[in-house]
Amino acid sequence: MTTTPDHARxxxxxxxxxxxxxVTSDQDGLDALLRNTxxxxxxxxxxxxRPDSVDDxxxxxxxxxxxxxxxxxYSTGKNWGLGSRVxxxxxxxxxDLGKLNRIRxxxxxxxxxxxxxxxxxxxLGEYLRERGLRLLLNVTGSSPKSSVLGNxxxxxxxxxxxxxxxxxxxxxxxxxxxxxxxxxxxxxxNIREAHHYKYGMGPYLDGLFTQSNYGVVTSAVVNLVPAQxxxxxxxxxxxxxxxxxxxxxxxxLFRDRTLRSIVHxxxxxxxxxxxxxxxxATWTGVTAIDGSAAYVAFxxxxxxxALAPLGGAVxxxxxxxxxxxxxxxxxxxxxxxxxxxxxFMNGLYQTLGDGSDVADPDDLDATRYGMLACMPFLPAxxxxxxxxxxxVEKVCAQYDLVPAIALNPVDANALESVINVYFDxxxxxxxxxxxxxxxxxxxxxxxxxFRFYRVDIANMAYLTGQDTPVWAAGELLKNxxxxxxxxxPGRYGRL
Amino acid sequence: MTTTPDHARxxxxxxxxxxxxxVTSDQDGLDALLRNTxxxxxxxxxxxxRPDSVDDxxxxxxxxxxxxxxxxxYSTGKNWGLGSRVxxxxxxxxxDLGKLNRIRxxxxxxxxxxxxxxxxxxxLGEYLRERGLRLLLNVTGSSPKSSVLGNxxxxxxxxxxxxxxxxxxxxxxxxxxxxxxxxxxxxxxNIREAHHYKYGMGPYLDGLFTQSNYGVVTSAVVNLVPAQxxxxxxxxxxxxxxxxxxxxxxxxLFRDRTLRSIVHxxxxxxxxxxxxxxxxATWTGVTAIDGSAAYVAFxxxxxxxALAPLGGAVxxxxxxxxxxxxxxxxxxxxxxxxxxxxxFMNGLYQTLGDGSDVADPDDLDATRYGMLACMPFLPAxxxxxxxxxxxVEKVCAQYDLVPAIALNPVDANALESVINVYFDxxxxxxxxxxxxxxxxxxxxxxxxxFRFYRVDIANMAYLTGQDTPVWAAGELLKNxxxxxxxxxPGRYGRL
Numbered sequence: 003m004t005t006t007p008d009h010a011r012x013x014x015x016x017x018x019x020x021x022x023x024x025v026t027s028d029q030d031g032l033d034a035l036l037r038n039t040x041x042x043x044x045x046x047x048x049x050x051x052r053p054d055s056v057d058d059x060x061x062x063x064x065x066x067x068x069x070x071x072x073x074x075x076y077s078t079g080k081n082w083g084l085g086s087r088v089x090x091x092x093x094x095x096x097x098d099l100g101k102l103n104r105i106r107x108x109x110x111x112x113x114x115x116x117x118x119x120x121x122x123x124x125x126l127g128e129y130l131r132e133r134g135l136r137l138l139l140n141v142t143g144s145s146p147k148s149s150v151l152g153n154x155x156x157x158x159x160x161x162x163x164x165x166x167x168x169x170x171x172x173x174x175x176x177x178x179x180x181x182x183x184x185x186x187x188x189x190x191x192n193i194r195e196a197h198h199y200k201y202g203m204g205p206y207l208d209g210l211f212t213q214s215n216y217g218v219v220t221s222a223v224v225n226l227v228p229a230q231x232x233x234x235x236x237x238x239x240x241x242x243x244x245x246x247x248x249x250x251x252x253x254x255l256f257r258d259r260t261l262r263s264i265v266h267x268x269x270x271x272x273x274x275x276x277x278x279x280x281x282x283a284t285w286t287g288v289t290a291i292d293g294s295a296a297y298v299a300f301x302x303x304x305x306x307x308a309l310a311p312l313g314g315a316v317x318x319x320x321x322x323x324x325x326x327x328x329x330x331x332x333x334x335x336x337x338x339x340x341x342x343x344x345x346f347m348n349g350l351y352q353t354l355g356d357g358s359d360v361a362d363p364d365d366l367d368a369t370r371y372g373m374l375a376c377m378p379f380l381p382a383x384x385x386x387x388x389x390x391x392x393x394v395e396k397v398c399a400q401y402d403l404v405p406a407i408a409l410n411p412v413d414a415n416a417l418e419s420v421i422n423v424y425f426d427x428x429x430x431x432x433x434x435x436x437x438x439x440x441x442x443x444x445x446x447x448x449x450x451x452f453r454f455y456r457v458d459i460a461n462m463a464y465l466t467g468q469d470t471p472v473w474a475a476g477e478l479l480k481n482x483x484x485x486x487x488x489x490x491p492g493r494y495g496r497l
Numbered sequence: 498m499t500t501t502p503d504h505a506r507x508x509x510x511x512x513x514x515x516x517x518x519x520v521t522s523d524q525d526g527l528d529a530l531l532r533n534t535x536x537x538x539x540x541x542x543x544x545x546x547r548p549d550s551v552d553d554x555x556x557x558x559x560x561x562x563x564x565x566x567x568x569x570x571y572s573t574g575k576n577w578g579l580g581s582r583v584x585x586x587x588x589x590x591x592x593d594l595g596k597l598n599r600i601r602x603x604x605x606x607x608x609x610x611x612x613x614x615x616x617x618x619x620x621l622g623e624y625l626r627e628r629g630l631r632l633l634l635n636v637t638g639s640s641p642k643s644s645v646l647g648n649x650x651x652x653x654x655x656x657x658x659x660x661x662x663x664x665x666x667x668x669x670x671x672x673x674x675x676x677x678x679x680x681x682x683x684x685x686x687n688i689r690e691a692h693h694y695k696y697g698m699g700p701y702l703d704g705l706f707t708q709s710n711y712g713v714v715t716s717a718v719v720n721l722v723p724a725q726x727x728x729x730x731x732x733x734x735x736x737x738x739x740x741x742x743x744x745x746x747x748x749x750l751f752r753d754r755t756l757r758s759i760v761h762x763x764x765x766x767x768x769x770x771x772x773x774x775x776x777x778a779t780w781t782g783v784t785a786i787d788g789s790a791a792y793v794a795f796x797x798x799x800x801x802x803a804l805a806p807l808g809g810a811v812x813x814x815x816x817x818x819x820x821x822x823x824x825x826x827x828x829x830x831x832x833x834x835x836x837x838x839x840x841f842m843n844g845l846y847q848t849l850g851d852g853s854d855v856a857d858p859d860d861l862d863a864t865r866y867g868m869l870a871c872m873p874f875l876p877a878x879x880x881x882x883x884x885x886x887x888x889v890e891k892v893c894a895q896y897d898l899v900p901a902i903a904l905n906p907v908d909a910n911a912l913e914s915v916i917n918v919y920f921d922x923x924x925x926x927x928x929x930x931x932x933x934x935x936x937x938x939x940x941x942x943x944x945x946x947f948r949f950y951r952v953d954i955a956n957m958a959y960l961t962g963q964d965t966p967v968w969a970a971g972e973l974l975k976n977x978x979x980x981x982x983x984x985x986p987g988r989y990g991r992l
Contacts, residue, residue: 112876112910113752157696166696178973186874186948188967194946195876199911201652201661203949203960204971204989205711206704214700228752228909257608257723258788259757293753300795379681381607381690414723415607416694451689453681454698465698472683476699478673482977494699 007093009048012069016051016095019061024101026050035079035096038086039366039373041425041433042460046092047074054101056173056181056220062097063218064179066488073097074490075218077119077152079367080145083375083422085459086367090492100149102220110135113226114170114197119151119219123342126150130226130340137226138340140168146342147364151222155212157456159410159418161337162227162263162290170200172211173221177484184208187223197223213456214476215490216483227340230292235338236305237331239283239314245391246384248285248312249411253382256414260304265289265411272406272422275349276330283314290338291318353406353424372427374440377456378447380409380417387417390452394421397446401439418455459493466496502588504543507564511546511590514556519596521545530574530591533581534861534868536920536928537955541587542569549596551668551676551715557592558713559674561983568592569985570713572614572647574862575640578870578917580954581862585987597715605630608721609665609692614646614714618837621645625721625835632721633835635663641837642859646717650707652951654905654913656832657722657758657785665695667706668716672979679703682718692718708951709971710985711978722835725787730833731800732826734778734809740886741879743780743807744906748877751909755799760784760906767901767917770844771825778809785833786813848901848919867922869935872951873942875904875912882912885947889916892941896934913950954988961991 017025026032027049035050036043048071053059066073074089075097081087087096103120108129115126124146127139140160142153154165155172171187185202186193200208200223211219240248248267255261266289270282287309291301302318309316321339324332333345344363350371351357360369376394380387387409398405406422421443425436437460444454444461448468457465466473473496480487480495491497512520521527522544530545531538543566548554561568569584570592576582582591598615603624610621619641622634635655637648649660650667666682680697681688695703695718706714735743743762750756761784765777782804786796797813804811816834819827828840839858845866846852855864871889875882882904893900901917916938920931932955939949939956943963952960961968968991975982975990986992 111878157701166701176973180970180973182966182970184967184970188970189948189964192944192946193948194881195878198876199874199950201704201707201950202967203708203952204967205709205974206652206661206707207970209696209701209704212696212701213698216700230753258725258792260788260792262754293755294799296799297753297755297795300792304789304791379694381693383606383690386689449687451687453684453688455694455696457698469684471677472679472697472699475675475677475679475683475702478671478675478977479700479974482973 007070009071012065012071012095013049015065015069016049016062019065020051020053020058024052024054035087037367038088039082039369039371039427040085040088040458040460041372041427041437042085042088045088047089048093048095050096050098052098052101056102056175059099059102059175059218059220060179060181063175063177063488066095067179067486070486071095072488072491073218074493075099077149078122078147080148081152081156082144082366083373083458084456088459089490090459090462091497094491097218099218099220105129106221108135108137109197110137112198113137113228114223115226116197116221116223117151118221119149121150122147123150127340127342136229138162138229139342140165140225140227141337141340141342143337143346145347145364145366146344150224151219154222154224155219157212159264159412161266162340163225164264164412166212168225169208169212170197170223170225172208172219174211174217174219176217177486177489182217210479213494215493215495216479217489230294232295232298233290233292233339234298234302234318234320235335236289236291236316236318237334238287238309238312238316240285240312241314242284244312245285246388248287248384249382249387249409249417250384251308251312252287252411253414255305255308256411260301260308261289263290263292267409267411269407271404272349272408273330275352275406276333276345278328278330288334288338350424354426370426370428372425372433372436374423374425374436375458376421376440376443376447377454378419378421378452379455380419380452382411382415382417390447393446393450394443397443398423398439400442401435403436403439462492462494463497502565504566507560507566507590508544510560510564511544511557514560515546515548515553519547519549530582532862533583534577534864534866534922535580535583535953535955536867536922536932537580537583540583542584543588543590545591545593547593547596551597551670554594554597554670554713554715555674555676558670558672558983561590562672562674562981565981566590567983567986568713569988570594572644573617573642575643576647576651577639577861578868578953579951583954584985585954585957586992589986592713594713594715600624601716603630603632604692605632607693608632608723609718610721611692611716611718612646613716614644616645617642618645622835622837631724633657633724634837635660635720635722636832636835636837638832638841640842640859640861641839645719646714649717649719650714652707654759654907656761657835658720659759659907661707663720664703664707665692665718665720667703667714669706669712669714671712672981672984677712705974708989710988710990711974712984725789727790727793728785728787728834729793729797729813729815730830731784731786731811731813732829733782733804733807733811735780735807736809737779739807740780741883743782743879744877744882744904744912745879746803746807747782747906748909750800750803751906755796755803756784758785758787762904762906764902766899767844767903768825770847770901771828771840773823773825783829783833845919849921865921865923867920867928867931869918869920869931870953871916871935871938871942872949873914873916873947874950875914875947877906877910877912885942888941888945889938892938893918893934895937896930898931898934957987957989958992
């Protein structure tokens, strides 16, 4: 920081700019915003700001620079399991982008939308359905009220594609206060088509604004999935001893391009929270197959032949099969069809009780239901994945916790896995135990040679303390694009 | 520049470091290096340096900073049509990376290679074939002696994939002199698998080192194509009035994922240079179909049904069909099979004569065969593409030139097109005419709302003078990563 933070001056200028209704600075209001499912805190924050235009975001950033009060931006604030709205350090103002919620444009033929951070999965999905567009949103299992853009720049994963690979351009207010649009989007106005080709000319910059803290992303062009003539959801199950075989089989099916959509592989702990049944195979894989009706029929035969030897069930579901289906199957079918829904959220509310004490299922942070996520990248190598799963189960057992595991093969080579542990945020002993387990998981995996593709605010400093060359390069860029370090200090970077 | 360039001191220090054999500074030697197929020049250069290790590159960059003499790096120097080895401004030392030519690692199961800039298409292709690995190189139509890495970071396009999308990580000496590796590659050494997942954690930086001048890329991890059970080359032809229909049909085939590999669509001018025949359809499309034998048979039926209505031939070629095949067909089959060859180079030598005056077909710059490339991005929209082609033909006709056109649909939304004009570099009037035509093409296309995805050194300044917001953002990064502007000044950035 180049100045001593002047909180009073900052709050005064933000109030003048945004109006009193868009600035929270009373302690009760701020405490409510900081309540979080990860039970992180306490954390001292200066204010919470709710601008509703890009111009105001630019001025908010300039005030931050002038007064030395850093900003912690979020879209809808639902980065659950990784920290929700809680900054990694004290002394920030929260920058809530939820009121920037315009769908600026949708192009059906070339299948993209230009959206702002506050646009939710539900909002964009309904927009497409209401207009009868032949487009699907690549949704996640999170709340329908969660942000599409926020998850994409955090490099989350949807049920159809890698969310980052959906991005065709970003509009960002740098820490300098300058507005930048990437690729052809930044070209002068007489261009015919700016959003058909993400690279533009010159350095390709989109990646710079994912998992970083160099600016405030105020809009993104996101790819939508063209609806195909036919779609089936494939579910396949297998027993624990076949895990290595299953991972290698799925890798091979990506390698020969029989699989073209991300696969999720859930353990029984995760499946049973969502299902009406009380029994599950140890592992359940799920993905979408789409294309012409002829192609889907063709792929069905190839996939059945490849997956049946794993010793479990191989089932293809169509829309017609959803009448009377198990809620887990129905919810899974809907996310693979581009319709966000609450099957995963409701599952979460089955972890400690029956969920009847939950007022608003989209407001996890306000409940007692605690969740911490540990997200290692795993190589698509059967024996290595088995070893990682055994390590995870061993560490969790030391804390008397049973992890909910999703092993998500994204291509022939990589799994983006998600390990959740659940606890009651109102029970201090459970909170301490869960935090200790999360720290132990990150350390044990790291020391065994594994790395992470996303991380929560509490384990960030452990990782940035280890892999120093990567983070040193990031600091050169930080100093150039956010010279006063006013954007999300310590988030995907060193404090 | 922060210092007045001290040429003598720079050359002395580079000689001390690299040895006299690795430093050229005599005028005849430098003149030979600057001869180029685009007939650009004259250009004053200080020296040419040929380091053979990454450590020496680091020291070369540090000497450049200390002495104020900027570097113009190239891999094998064959950026033909865009400028070859010629810097955009006077006063640079050429940095020839051809002696950094190690294949550091090849991983068959997870299909990647770690290569240095001097590794050629031929070298890597032969490495894979000699070891019987089930991997293909994604090759271009350029010389077998051209660099794989150089083309990838220039964002060139191979016959199977976008070359940039092959990149899974880069090692780069920044303009500061610091060595950076991206993604997990930059992590500490006890990581199990660094090259399975390109994103790593934190900002994704690979794009920053494509089409930019922030550092010297000394190695890259590149994806290789897993060999499939079956592969066919698809060729289809159509008459000029069906161009718009053909583009929209191909776009649809990408959208429903029947096409999964880049398509090249050549005009007759381009095809006839390569063929033994003297007749060609106006347009010829070519791509690869691969997968299981059953899948290839299935796709063949779907593609035939979709493309036959365009009114031309739809033909599938296998290896067995190559006995006695036309040289154009044979050369095309080989590039789609991962084997670089000289069919396109030989075609180039048919443009002014019969090529019998060419001593070394891999050294285009030493011949009289001149070629300028204009590379607009076109939206995958039939009528718009037709309009662009008509504009290109109209402008070229004003200069009595017939353009060789390749319209290359890379996905459902974008064409990376290549427009070549040919001329005799020993004929001053032809040179002037071709340069004027190239400038006119860029201006006419730009003013009509089209943009470019690559550009030669002569038209660069015109474009960086137009789209100022994009280039201003690039300068923030330039100042951070190359504060003394010693790396390729004016290449994909403002001078």
